[in-house]
Amino acid sequence: MFANRISQKLHEEHSATVAIMERLEALIASYRRGPPAGNRDAEVLLLREIADGVESEVKRHFDFEEQHLFTFLDTIGDAAIGAHLTAEHTAMRPLGERLAALARTGSSAGFDEASWSEFQRVGMDLAERMLTHVQKEEMALLPLLEDAMDAPMEARLYDAYAANA
């Protein structure tokens, strides 16, 4: 879809993140009134995928964008988009870390009323923010990188991405 390898990699990660967020929303919607009764294999697996996926997104993906891509955009005079997306990262990081921790605990020990209620609240908040955020990055950030980045810069940043993968 994208000729720029960084845009393409981020696009693939976005696709995985959107799928995880939609499954998270579906899980929360399935158990509106209380936590899942038992630890079914499919739900345990999903919770682990949520924990891994969210952790990867809010740590590796966000960090790479902030440390490499937004600084690159800053150097070419397009700082506003980086500032806007960084503000959204800052709002989502604590939510993602908390959700990953809750999902990991839930996958091994199950949920009680209080932890499920918190999982629902944090999960819905994160899912909504994340889906809108991905929408903005897909529509604005990735095409901008495609337009603005020359081949040597792409190679250098792709190496940085691969080193963190």
Add this chain to the structure above:
Amino acid sequence: MTAAAGFLGGAKSRLLPASIPFRFFAAAALFHVAMWVVLIFAAEQVIGFRGGMVPALAAVHLLVLGVLTTTAIGAAVQLLPVATRHALAAHWPIKLVFWMFVPGIVLLTASMYLGRIELVIAGAVASTAGLLLFAGLLGDNLRRAGGLPIVAAYGWAALAALLAVILLGLALSVDFATGFLRDHAAVVRAHAILGGYGFMGMLALGFSHVLIPMFALSSAPEKRPATAGFLAAAAGVALGSFGAVLGHPHLLTAATLVGLVAVGIHLWLMLRALRTGMRKRLGLSFILVRAAWVSLPLSLLIGLAASHDRAGPNGPALFGLLLLGGWLLTFLLGVLQRILPFLASMHATAPERRAPPRLSELGATAPLNVHAICHGTALAGLAGAILFDASAAARVAGTIGLLGAMAFALFTADVIRRLPLASHASPLPSGG
């Protein structure tokens, strides 16, 4: 650069002050309520409407000019500069459009309802002046939309249709007083085709190429089929308009068939965007959008049947309902309920240690649920009332539609009320 890429890349500098687009959306929400009120009072005429200076004409123009066109102006003056990455030169002309067009609609529709022909002409002149100024602004922006060839092509076609529909509208309003037109009904049919499928229809199809992929997170539609779809749509509108003016049923049949090809290509592209998009759960708004997509080809088929007197005595009214209510209004309300909070969020500034607001914090969802149920029920009820020539059923359907319109107005007012929240965002979440 994709069509929607400009939304963030420096987009804030091209955002109009929130008060400018939102005044159009607020006016449209009020006209929506007024349209259902008039429809309730004019139910007997609405179910068999074929034109003429009757109160039902006011309901039709409240819908077409008050709701559809007013919203289209608000959306176009905001979305096009952002999407084309070319800011408008000044804000005052848009404000002037509002102050000419909206009072013009009030005068036009009130005088249509009351049957005051001399005031109809005054209202038509005032709203026409606003529309002409808008056409100038639209043309100026389209001139610079080289990066969006399909959207621009639809935009130019919509603009051409707008100029033709204005001309015919003025002629019809003068004809009410002077009777100079040889075939008033033929011009009414051309006016309806140019307004419904031409101006509003082409804008809806064009903006779909940006908005549907943006919502579904998919690639923009492929250029070749999109170009073929545009050419078929433009040819269909042109054939239909000439066929109506000339009273030529074969031309109308050809227009319908070409129009169906255009619709087929468009829906194929849109469904492909949904199928390949990252987002699968698109929510309530896309139930309305899908319902509108069903109504669009249905409107053409009923229109074809009506043009050959095969759609029953109230066929023209059913055609009008499917075109204006089923396709255009339903599509517009589906899209608008996503655009309003998104636009509000674009006005968000995130001060230090403040989290940007979530979209759900910028508009209540309960009114939208009420609206969707009422809107669907009202349109289905009206279709039944038209088919069975039952004015009492039309009145009941109108009352349900009115409740839905009030719910949508509440949603619009709620987004506007929360606009300050967008610039005073909430504290950062702790996550714990």
